[in-house]
Amino acid sequence: MSDDTPDFPPLRSRRWFADAGMRGFAHRQRMQQQGLRRQDVLTRPCIAIVNTWSELSPCHAHLRERAESVRRGILMAGGTPFELPALSLGEVIVKPTTMLYRNLLALEVEELLRSHPVDGVVLLAGCDKTTPATVMGAVSAGLPTIFVAAGPMLNDRHLRRTPQGCEARTVGAGTHTRLFWDEHQAGRIDAAEWIALEARMTRSPGTCNTMGTASTMTAIVEALGLALPGSTAVPAMDAQHVRNATTAGERIVAMVREGLTPQRILTRGAFLNAATVQMALGGSTNAAIHIIAMAGRAGVELSLDDLDRLGREVPVLANLFPSGDRLMEDFHYAGGLPALMQRLSDRLSLGEMTVTGQSVGRNLEGRTVLDDEVIRPLDRPVSANGALAVLRGNLCPGGAVMKPAAASPRYFHHRGRAIVFDGPADMMARIHDPALPVDEDSVLVLRGGGPVGAPGMPEWGNLPIPKKLLDRGVRDLLRLSDARMSGTHYGSCVLHVSPESAVGGPLALVKDGDEIALDLEARTLTLCVDDAEIARRRAAWVPPASRYERGFTRLYQQHVTQADEGCDLDFLMGTAPTPEPDIF
Known part of the structure; x- marks a missing residue:
C-alpha cells in the first residue's frame, strides 16, 4: 500500500509516522509493538x-x-x-x-x-x-x-401507599433530592421511605x-x-x-x-x-x-x-x-x-x-415536535419569566444571575434584611438554630463561595431553608451568594455575585441586618447602605488568607477569572496558538 494519501488534507499524524529517519522508524515500531500494521498509521x-x-x-x-x-x-x-x-x-x-x-x-x-x-x-x-x-x-x-x-x-417513579390508594410521582435526579430532603426534615417522609428513595431515584448509568x-x-x-x-x-x-x-x-x-x-x-x-x-x-x-x-x-x-x-x-x-x-x-x-x-x-x-x-x-429539515406538552408552542410556554436574568447594582457590579422560571414570583420585587453566613461551615452551624432571627422576608447571604474564595465556586448557592420555617410550610426564601447552584435545583437564588467576596467584591461588606433590594424587572440588586458607610467598611476589610500553598488549587486561585468572564484560567483564554511539539 502506498504511503501517499492525496485524497486527504495533510495529516498531522504523519509528522510522527512518515519520517524516513530514526524517529519515524521508532514511532512506527512502537505502534507495531501493539499489533497495528505499518499502513494503519501511515495511510x-x-x-x-x-x-x-x-x-x-x-x-x-x-x-x-x-x-x-x-x-x-x-x-x-x-x-x-x-x-x-x-x-x-x-x-x-x-x-x-x-x-x-x-x-x-x-x-x-x-x-x-x-x-x-x-x-x-x-x-x-x-x-x-x-x-x-x-x-x-x-x-x-x-x-x-x-x-x-x-x-x-432512565426515568423513575416514586410509588407510595396513601389512605386513598397508591400514589405515583415522577422523580427527577437532583431536583427531587433536595425536595425530598426538605420533606424528610419536616417529618413528612420517614426513615424507611428515605432509604427506599436512595436506592430508586437514580436507576441507570447516565447524567x-x-x-x-x-x-x-x-x-x-x-x-x-x-x-x-x-x-x-x-x-x-x-x-x-x-x-x-x-x-x-x-x-x-x-x-x-x-x-x-x-x-x-x-x-x-x-x-x-x-x-x-x-x-x-x-x-x-x-x-x-x-x-x-x-x-x-x-x-x-x-x-x-x-x-x-x-x-x-x-x-x-x-x-x-x-x-x-x-x-x-x-x-x-x-x-x-x-x-x-x-x-x-x-x-x-x-x-x-x-x-x-x-x-x-x-x-x-423534516424535524417536528411530537408532543406539545413536553415541547410547548411559543404561545403556551412553560414560563414567560425566562430561564436567566442578569442583575446589576452596587452589590454585583460585575453581574449576578437568577433563574426566574424556577423562583417564586413573590421575590421578584423584594426588600429584606440580610442574615450573613461566612462560608458553609458557619451556615450549617447556625441555619437550623431556633434562635436565628429569620422569617419569610429575610435574605440569606452566603459569601466565600466564589472561584477564589471557596475555592472553585461550589454549588453552595441553594442555601437550605431553616428548619423552623420548614415546619411552618415555608419552602423558599430569597438567597444570595457568590457560589453556584446545581442546575437540578430550584428556588429564589441569586448566584455568581461578581466580583466575589474573597477578592473584595461588595458581598464581603454586607452585615447582618442590612437591607437588600431585588427588582427582577429592572434587573437590579442593591445593598441599601449609603456610599460613605460602604467606603468605611471597605477601608477596614482584610482579604482572607489562602490555605493552599501548593498544587493545582494554588495555581487556580492565582489565575482564575471571575464568573462574568467564564472562570477560565487567564493564561488559557483566547485563541493565541501554542506551537506544535518539536519532533526530533
Whole structure:
C-alpha cells in the first residue's frame, strides 16, 4: 500500500509516522509493538477518543462500552482509533467541587491532543463540567472535533401507599433530592421511605434526567453544531445511543478529510443559537459561566448582557424539571433538540455550519415536535419569566444571575434584611438554630463561595431553608451568594455575585441586618447602605488568607477569572496558538 494519501488534507499524524529517519522508524515500531500494521498509521487518519469514564463517575459508567462503538465507526470509515483516558469528574463525588477541576480537564484535553499523533478527536463526556471542559480543550487544540454525550439516565417513579390508594410521582435526579430532603426534615417522609428513595431515584448509568447542568451543556454543544443532531437527549441505556456513537466515529474520519475544524463551526451566530436554546430549555444558570468560557476559547465575543437579552426574549418551552414536570426521556420521545430548534427556527441563525457538514437549517429539515406538552408552542410556554436574568447594582457590579422560571414570583420585587453566613461551615452551624432571627422576608447571604474564595465556586448557592420555617410550610426564601447552584435545583437564588467576596467584591461588606433590594424587572440588586458607610467598611476589610500553598488549587486561585468572564484560567483564554511539539 502506498504511503501517499492525496485524497486527504495533510495529516498531522504523519509528522510522527512518515519520517524516513530514526524517529519515524521508532514511532512506527512502537505502534507495531501493539499489533497495528505499518499502513494503519501511515495511510489512515489517526483519531483520538478522549474518554472521561471512571468507576467514580456514575454518569459515565457506560462510556467504556461506548468507546468501543466509536472505535468500530472509526475503523469502518478507514481511520485508526486511539483511546486516551482523561480526568473524570463525577459531579456528586468529587470534592470540593468539579468546577475547581474543569480547567484542569480542559488543559489536559488540549495537551493530550497537542502532544499525540492524532488528526481528529471524539469527545466522550456529559457530566456537568466534563462537557465544557473537553470542548474548551479541543477548541484550543484546533483539531476536527465531534462530541458524544453520555446521555441522561432512565426515568423513575416514586410509588407510595396513601389512605386513598397508591400514589405515583415522577422523580427527577437532583431536583427531587433536595425536595425530598426538605420533606424528610419536616417529618413528612420517614426513615424507611428515605432509604427506599436512595436506592430508586437514580436507576441507570447516565447524567441527571432533569434539565440540570449536564443536559443543559450537552444541548448547548449540540446547538453549537459540535454533536450529531438529536443525539444529546437519547437516554444512556437506549440502543440508539450505541448506534449514535458508531456514527460519530464514522463521521469524525470524514471531518478530517474535509478539514472541518471547530473554527469553521463556532461563530458568534452559533453561540447565539446555543444561548437561545439554553433559554428555551429553561437551562441551568451554570451555563452562563460555561458558554462564556467556551466562546472565549473560540475567540467569539459573548457577554452576560447577550444572555440577559435572550433571557428576556425567549420563553421557556421545554416542560422539564426543575421549571416543568417532565424528564429528558420524555424530551427525547417528543423529538429532542432538533424539534425544539425547529420551533425556534425564526430566532436562529440557520446558516451556521455543523459537524454533519451541513447547515443548522438543513439539519432541521423534516424535524417536528411530537408532543406539545413536553415541547410547548411559543404561545403556551412553560414560563414567560425566562430561564436567566442578569442583575446589576452596587452589590454585583460585575453581574449576578437568577433563574426566574424556577423562583417564586413573590421575590421578584423584594426588600429584606440580610442574615450573613461566612462560608458553609458557619451556615450549617447556625441555619437550623431556633434562635436565628429569620422569617419569610429575610435574605440569606452566603459569601466565600466564589472561584477564589471557596475555592472553585461550589454549588453552595441553594442555601437550605431553616428548619423552623420548614415546619411552618415555608419552602423558599430569597438567597444570595457568590457560589453556584446545581442546575437540578430550584428556588429564589441569586448566584455568581461578581466580583466575589474573597477578592473584595461588595458581598464581603454586607452585615447582618442590612437591607437588600431585588427588582427582577429592572434587573437590579442593591445593598441599601449609603456610599460613605460602604467606603468605611471597605477601608477596614482584610482579604482572607489562602490555605493552599501548593498544587493545582494554588495555581487556580492565582489565575482564575471571575464568573462574568467564564472562570477560565487567564493564561488559557483566547485563541493565541501554542506551537506544535518539536519532533526530533
